[in-house]
Amino acid sequence: xxxxxxxxxxxxxxxxxxxxxxxxxxxxxxxxxxxxxxxxxxxxxxxxxxxxxxxxxxxxxxxxxxxxxxxxxxxxxxxxxxxxxxxxxxxxxxxxxxxxxxxxxxxxxxxxxxxxxxxxxxxxxxxxxxxxxxxx
Amino acid sequence: xxxxxxxxxxxxxxxxxxxxxxxxxxxxxxxxxxxxxxxxxxxxxxxxxxxxxxxxxxxxxxxxxxxxxxxxxxxxxxxxxxxxxxxxxxxxxxxxxxxxxxxxxxxxxxxxxxxxxxxxxxxxxxxxxxxxxxxxxxxxxxxxxxxxxxxxxxxxxxxxxxxxxxxxxxxxxxxxxxxxxxxxxxxxxxxxxxxxxxxxxxxxxxxxxxxxxxxxxxxxxxxxxxxxxxxxxxxxxxxxxxxxxxxxxxxxxxxxxxxxxxxxxxxxxxxxxxxxxxxxxxxxxxxxxxxxxxxxxxxxxxxxxxxxxxxxxxxxxxxxxxxxxxxxxxxxxxxxxxxxxxxxxxxxxxxxxxxxxxxxxxxxxxxxxxxxxxxxxxxx
Ligand code: SF4
Ligand code: SF4
Numbered sequence: 001x002x003x004x005x006x007x008x009x010x011x012x013x014x015x016x017x018x019x020x021x022x023x024x025x026x027x028x029x030x031x032x033x034x035x036x037x038x039x040x041x042x043x044x045x046x047x048x049x050x051x052x053x054x055x056x057x058x059x060x061x062x063x064x065x066x067x068x069x070x071x072x073x074x075x076x077x078x079x080x081x082x083x084x085x086x087x088x089x090x091x092x093x094x095x096x097x098x099x100x101x102x103x104x105x106x107x108x109x110x111x112x113x114x115x116x117x118x119x120x121x122x123x124x125x126x127x128x129x130x131x132x133x134x135x136x
Numbered sequence: 137x138x139x140x141x142x143x144x145x146x147x148x149x150x151x152x153x154x155x156x157x158x159x160x161x162x163x164x165x166x167x168x169x170x171x172x173x174x175x176x177x178x179x180x181x182x183x184x185x186x187x188x189x190x191x192x193x194x195x196x197x198x199x200x201x202x203x204x205x206x207x208x209x210x211x212x213x214x215x216x217x218x219x220x221x222x223x224x225x226x227x228x229x230x231x232x233x234x235x236x237x238x239x240x241x242x243x244x245x246x247x248x249x250x251x252x253x254x255x256x257x258x259x260x261x262x263x264x265x266x267x268x269x270x271x272x273x274x275x276x277x278x279x280x281x282x283x284x285x286x287x288x289x290x291x292x293x294x295x296x297x298x299x300x301x302x303x304x305x306x307x308x309x310x311x312x313x314x315x316x317x318x319x320x321x322x323x324x325x326x327x328x329x330x331x332x333x334x335x336x337x338x339x340x341x342x343x344x345x346x347x348x349x350x351x352x353x354x355x356x357x358x359x360x361x362x363x364x365x366x367x368x369x370x371x372x373x374x375x376x377x378x379x380x381x382x383x384x385x386x387x388x389x390x391x392x393x394x395x396x397x398x399x400x401x402x403x404x405x406x407x408x409x410x411x412x413x414x415x416x417x418x419x420x421x422x423x424x425x426x427x428x429x430x431x432x433x434x435x436x437x438x439x440x441x442x443x444x445x446x447x448x449x450x451x452x453x454x455x456x457x458x459x460x461x462x463x464x465x466x467x468x469x470x471x472x473x474x475x476x477x478x479x480x481x482x483x484x485x486x487x488x489x490x491x492x493x494x495x496x497x498x499x500x501x502x503x504x505x506x507x508x509x510x511x512x513x514x515x516x
Contacts, residue, residue: 085185085396085408085474092319092470093312102458106475124312126187126398126406128238 002050004033004113005060006076008069011042016066019047022059027051033116046117072112079110080129090130093120137174138419141498144178148495153178155489157482158415158426162327165427173423179489179496180426182330183347183412183481186323186473187398189309190289190360191229191407193245193387196281197256199223200273205266206258211244211275218258222266226286229397229407240405243397245285248277249349249390283387285349285395289359291411293331293379294366294435297322297450297460299467302441307402311472313440317465320437323472326430326452328482330413331379333426335372339416341499346383347412347485349395352494353385355413358503365508371432372425375449379503383411394481410477412485416496430456437462 007018022028029050037043049056060070086108088101098114099121101107121130147153154177156164161180165173197206205222209215214233217226232240244254253276262269277283298310299320306313311321324332334340344355359380366374394410417423431453436446437460447462454460455469488494 086476087185087408087474088471089311089321092321092468093314095314095318095468101471103456106471106479120312123307123401126311126400126408127396128399 001053001056002048003056004046004048004072004115006071007045007047007063008071009037009042009044010067010069011040012067018063018066018068022049022062025062026055026059028055028059076117076132077112077115078131081108081110083127083129084108085127087126090121090125093124094118139174139178139417141416141418141496144416145495147178148489149492151490151492153489155179155181155414155486157479157486158182158328158333159479159482161426162429165429170420170423170427173427174417174420177417177423180333180415180417181412181482181485181489182325182328182333182415182426183410183478183485184291184325184329184473185394185408185410185477185481186325187309187400187406188287188290188409189230189406191245191285191287191409192231192241193227193248194220194282194284194286195225195227196283197223197225197275198279198281200268200271202268203266204258204268204271205260205263206271207261208259210255210257212239212247212254214240214244216241229287230405232405237404238399240397240399242405242407245387245407246392246395246397248283249387249392249395251278252276253279277388284384285353285387285390286356286382286384287409288382289361289380290383290409291330291359291381291413292324292377293329293335294374294433295323295377296436296438296446297455297469298438298440299447299462300441301439301447304441306440307400308440309400309403309406310440311470312401315441317462317467320455320460320467320469321472322435322452322455322469324433324435324452325473325475325478326433326456327428328475328478330411330415331381332373332428332433334413334415334422335368335374335379335425337379337503338422338425339418339499340381340413341502343497343500344413345494345497346414347410347481347488348383348385348390349410350391350393351385351387351389352488353383355381356384357382358507361509362504362507363509364504364506369432369434371428373428373433375434376436376446394477408474410481412481414485414489414494414496429453
């Protein structure tokens with residue numbers, strides 16, 4: 001499986017080679033999708049982990065044990081679903097497949113795990129129903 | 137067997153009319169002939185919920201004491217028409233203040249429908265009969281006289297599909313078009329769309345009663361850019377944007393679930409409008425028309441990255457599958473108009489008719505038969 005997570009580095013933890021460690025220790029393939037980590041200030045990184053569910057779980061546990069807060073990417077995106085008209089306009093820019101609309105019900109579905117934080121939906125939704133705080 | 141409007145209305149009054157949505161009847165037509173459909177079904181409800189830029193509202197504010205002949209008018213800072221007598225205005229959906237391009241007439245119309253008040257500010261030179269030169273006050277639907285949604289061009293019959301062959305992103309009224317054919321957007325409700333179920337406007341004409349943003353409204357005229365000259369495919373469907381309708385209705389009876397102010401990035405303000413049109417199944421020809429299915433509704437693919445060139449054709453079944461193939465590209469497709477909300481409108485209209493709350497109207501005057509559209513020549 002693949003899982004996309006956000007690592008929130010506090011300033012003091014950035015010295016640790018966590019990404020190297022999880023590749024080595026847990027045999028998890030990692031894909032850094034976006035990173036903004038400054039040595040002395042901490043920061044955030046979006047990583048895709050590819051492995052079986054068990055190894056991903058252990059890797060996430062390890063990252064947390066290094067003092068790095070882990071969250072799923074979706075928690076950084078707000079979609080104001082109550083006002084959504086299910087027009088589907090946002091799905092046209094979402095090539096990662098996080099936003100989909102299809103038969104039979106043609107209602108917008110949002111899957112935060114697939115989001116790569118490209119931000120295109122922020123401008124694409126004509127009702128401005130997305131906001132994002134990834135590197136805010 | 138043929139049916140008249142009066143016979144259908146008599147059934148509606150008695151609660152005996154058989155009403156189906158256009159999607160239901162299209163499904164039924166897979167196994168039934170037009171003759172059988174004519175015998176079984178009286179009315180078909182069609183609907184659309186999409187961005188319709190050519191929309192607006194006629195408002196009358198009432199006179200203040202002392203009175204003012206409003207010549208320059210702003211609502212929530214958005215300049216609106218000062219060209220209608222003393223206290224009338226027309227708020228165009230796309231009106232906006234260049235200082236704040238993502239807020240405009242459509243948002244003001246939605247806020248009024250939501251019961252909110254907006255700030256009216258107006259200026260005048262002052263005359264003997266209208267001495268006042270300035271006014272600033274709150275207005276709402278409660279304080280106004282008339283508030284009539286009045287849209288010059290809605291419910292386009294068919295529309296092109298937009299793609300972008302260039303190497304930069306295009307922000308358009310067809311949404312965000314990614315470079316190198318990465319996506320395609322389409323805006324019609326397909327087999328549920330009003331004017332695709334009556335492609336020659338046999339039953340839709342001046343005076344046709346419709347669902348308009350939650351209220352019972354009317355078709356008031358042929359819409360602007362009404363065009364009957366587009367090629368027709370073998371299923372009788374005009375290719376690309378063709379006929380349109382002008383509509384009007386009472387804003388106080390509307391609901392913003394079916395009318396939304398919207399902003400397309402780097403394009404501007406527009407308004408989503410929900411429209412439902414009942415189509416009487418008068419004869420076999422109409423029965424065949426309302427049976428149209430998505431795979432039979434074809435439209436052109438237009439390249440917004442290269443001078444709006446028409447570069448191919450596709451159909452709504454393919455568009456709804458999520459991917460179309462074109463010149464070796466697999467293009468991800470996405471709608472711009474809400475099928476879910478259009479279905480909701482078709483169901484509400486069906487309910488109104490089944491409960492006898494909504495009767496059909498024969499056109500007071502039919503739509504024009506031969507119309508093409510002109511482009512603007514520069515001749516100075
Ligand atoms: S940020 Fe990008 S990937 Fe995430 S939901 Fe929006 S468009 Fe999709
Ligand atoms: S573009 Fe906005 S309103 Fe339309 S489906 Fe997406 S989130 Fe909903």
